[in-house]
Every structure is written in C-alpha cells, then in structure tokens.
Amino acid sequence: MAVFTELSFNEVAAFFRGLGLGAPRSVRGVTSGIENTNYFVDTDGESYVLTMFERLTFEQLPFYLHFMKHLAARNMPVPDPVADAHGVILHPLRERPAVVVNRLPGASEAEPAAAHCSSVGECLARLHLAGSDYPRQQANPRGLQWWNEVVSVLGRCVSARQRLLLSTELSFQNELALSSDYRQLPKGPIHADLFRDNVLFERERLSGVIDFYFAGCDTLLFDIAVCLNDWCVDGLTRRHNVERAAAFLGAYESARPLTSSEHKLLPAMQRAAAFRFWLSRLWDVHLPRQAALLKPHDPSHFERILLMLRGEFALS
Template sequence: MAVYTHVSAEALAAFLLRFDVGELVSVKGIAEGVENSNYFVETTAARFVLTLYEKRVAAGDLPFFLDLLDHVAARGVAAPPAVADREGRVIHELEGRPACLIRFLPGVSVSHPTPAQARAAGAALGGLHRALADFAGARPNDLGLDAWAPLLARCGDALDGIEPGLHAELGRALAAVTAAWPQGGDRGVIHADLFPDNVLMLGDRVTGLIDFYFACTDLRLYDLAVTHTAWCFDAHGERFDTGVGDALLAGYAESYGLTDDDRAALPVLARGACIRFALTRGWDWLNTPADALVTRKDPLAYVRRLHHYERENLF
C-alpha cells in the first residue's frame, strides 16, 4: 500500500455519495507498500480502505481480483470484499484512476512475527489454497519466472548504483534458478505476496488476508516459498529465525499438507522468490517518484535472503 495519487477531502466526500456508507469523518493516506494508492476512510457508518489502482494493476484485471475476494470470503477466508454502490457497481473511477471502496478488517500487521503468529499465517495460507482450489478464474503471473530476465535487463547496470556488482550477481543467480526450476507441480491461483503487512492479526489469530493484487496462476508451492522469505528473516534479511520458519511450515502442513517432495522443491522456489523481490524492489528503488508518499523497500534485504537460501536448506 502507498499513496501516489492524492485525493482531496472534497473529492472523497463526493465519491462517497454514490454509496450507502454514511458521511465522511476522516481520511488518512497509507504510506506502507509500493503498489497502489490507499487511504483509511472513516464515515459515520463504518471504516473502509479506499484503493486507487496505479500502473501495475491493469483495470481489466480488477474483475478477477474482486471475484477472487468474493469467492474466498464465501468459503470462510477472512478477506475483504469491495463495497457495491447503490447501483451495484464495485469498480469506479476517482482522480483519473480505477478505484474501489474495500471493507475494513480489524487487526494489525506484525513487524516481528513470533512462531505462534507464523504458524497461524501458514495455516491461513493453506486455508486460502483450499478455498481457491475450485476458483474458476485465472491470471498469468506477470512477475513470474519468465519476467525476471526482462526485468533484470530493464534495470541494467543502474543496479550497480545500489550495490557494485549487483546486476551480475542477480544474473548469475537467475541462471541457476532457471536451470533448476520445477517443470511440474500443483498449479492454481495464489496470493503471491503474503508478507506480514498483508496479514492482519489480533494476538496470535489471523483476522484478515489483504492486498491480493499480485494474485495469479502459478505453482502453489511458490506461494509458500514467497511467504517463507517474507516471514522468516529480520527486516534486513540478515538473520533467519528457525523457530518462525518451522512454525510457518507446520501451520501450512496442518492446514493443507506438505509432502517430502514439496519440501524438496521449496529451496529453488525460495531462491526464485528472492530474485523476484530483489528485482522489483530494485526497479522501484531506481524509479519511485521523489514526491510519492511511499515507503521504498531495500532490494539488498532480498539479496541477503538469497544468500541464505544458497548456503543452506532452510526447509
């Protein structure tokens, strides 16, 4: 989440007149994340999140995302559906951007997950995968394996301004991962971005899974690998927490199942996830507008994670 497009209180108040949600009380931009423009909105009736979709989210993909949210919510997953206006529409336009008003879910995102919280997150991911097993929608992974080499080329030698030799290092790692990538496996719709800031918790209980705008069709285990890279390290990618890692996998295994073959596939998938996030963070680091209200994420934190996975089997 972030703020690239600014919405005035007057424009938002007029926008809310389309809905049966009361009158605007307050609005606050959300700086975390890098993808869309997001605001906490409080009205006289309830609290919501207003999302304006920026360039990485195509307007044509929004029906897929919103159908997905409705599908999993109907199967008991704590995911926030969009709010329909008085005419039944959920996709709107505000300040020249596609926009949705999303139901607010209680809970907070944890910065330093405990094993108990990681276990709950793993179980929630498994529950999400079960709920998505009969989802008919499909969407290519625009940031999957086939996209990494072109993105590396677009970043080019500018990556070396972040750290000397970074372009060559990611190229080496990408070649190795591509050669070892699983050729088969269970494919379906996945979240693809289940970082701690996309999981809402109250204590050790998951109260919401949010920010599904990278959801796509890919290897189910890649989703677990992404989550492992996001939950099991400190913010700088320097320290791996074995207790958190074991708990995350245990929660997923209890909820969905995890075979020996699954565990054997996870190391290369995790290395791939590290390359994906190092590249997209690197691109954002080089190209984020100076005046955007957004928290840039350090690409080197994912390079350090990559080194961990290259040195030892963390699964």
C-alpha cells in the same frame, strides 16, 4: 507517505454516494504502503478503505477484486470489495480505477513469534484450498516472465558482481521451471506478497490478510517460499529461524500437506522468492515511477538472503 493522489472530502463523499454507502464522517490518508493511494473512511458505524490504483489498470483489477470476493465468501478474513446497485465493484476516480473495501480489524506484527507464523501458515493453506475453484486466470505479474524481462534492464544499473548474480540466478530459475518436478507442482491463485505488513492480528488472533494486488496464478510453493523468506527470517542476521519456519510449515501442512515435489523444490523456490523481491526492489530504486516513491524498500536485504540461500554469503 503513500498518498500519491490527494482527494478532497467532497470527492470521497460523492464516490461513497455512488456506491450506496453512508456519508463519510472522517477521511484519513494512509501513510504506509508503496503501491497505491489508500484512505481510511469512517461512516456512521462502518469503517472502509478507499484505494486508488496508481499502477494497475481496469483490465487487470477484476482478477484481484473477484479473488478477494471469492475468498471472503468462503469465510477467509480478507477485504470484501463493495459493489454498487448494478453489481459493479470498480469505478473511475480522477481517471484512475478505485475501489472501496471493508476495513479489517487489527494491526500488523513487525516482530512475529512462532505462534504468529503458525497462524499465517494455517491461513495460507486455507487460502490455497479456498482458491482452488476460483475460475479466473491471470499469471503472476512478478513471475518468471517478468524476471526475464527486467534482468537485462537492471543489469545496466548494478555492479559487475551483481550483474553476474542476476544472470546466474535467472538461468537457474529458467532451468528449474523446465524440470519435471517443477511441472508437477500444484498451481492456483496465490497471494504472492504475504509479508508481515499484509497480515493483521488482534492480539494473537489473525484478523486479516490484505493487499492482493500482486496475486496471480502460479505454484502454491512460491507463496510458501515468500512467507518463509519474510516471516521466518531474523531481522538482523537474515538467517532463517528454524523454530518459526517449523511452526509455519507445520501449521500449513496440517491443512494441506506438501507433495514430494514441493518438499524437494522448497529450497530452490525460496531462492526464487528472494530473487523476485530483490528484482522488484532494485526496479523501484533504479527505475522509480513518476509519482516518486518516498521510501523504496532496501534491495540489499533480499540480495543477501538470496546469497545465503545459494550458500555464497558467510556472516562475519
């Protein structure tokens, strides 16, 4: 489960008092998620999520929290961080940064249909447009620089075949980043982790986009590729689902048409997105943090998707 730090009811109540919120009626640890400690907290008539950050620092967090506030102010269905009477959002709790946001309605959709992919595509395009005047800058924390840092470390933990795949894909991505097409890609603040578990639906209606804690400034195309690799891939075969991908891209382009460089580089960027999550999942398996992750995600899922995108993996 994902509650790394156990809090007492009284600690939560004191934190809520400090923010000028009502007294908690119920406090429940959230068992999903692998990054932070989350509690659902209900007061009279309102529902909130209290998040304690296990990895992110007081210096890194304002970018994410103000990005959420910026989007919420533009009517995007994202959590809106609660500020205290002095306008301060982020406070220490057990010496870790902690924040309270409103709890959004709905539940994630593990088996999305084309209609869900279409809603996500349209929402992502609106998010990119709404983010275009967000003034803060912070690089994608799991972008090219991080890949270059971790590949040599991970190379010591994997097989010779995987080591070769790590190094050849890294070279390809480094070269891609130097190309003139890449340099023309539109950039801005992106979510960068918009998987199925980070979008909430009420029936067919998209009711929430959560978990902005891997957001950063990068190419908008990277966000699109992350979504295609999760929302539009069949769980069993890991093949791209043409109908869902068309629904996702069609809806995205109805709000923000892709540029010619974006069309051209989409396949390469899907490789980048598969590589990024293969790397982070390998990292979580081989180099777990002290607060042991009980259930790291399976790295081989993205290794296979990457191989398929490179044309090196044939299904038997």
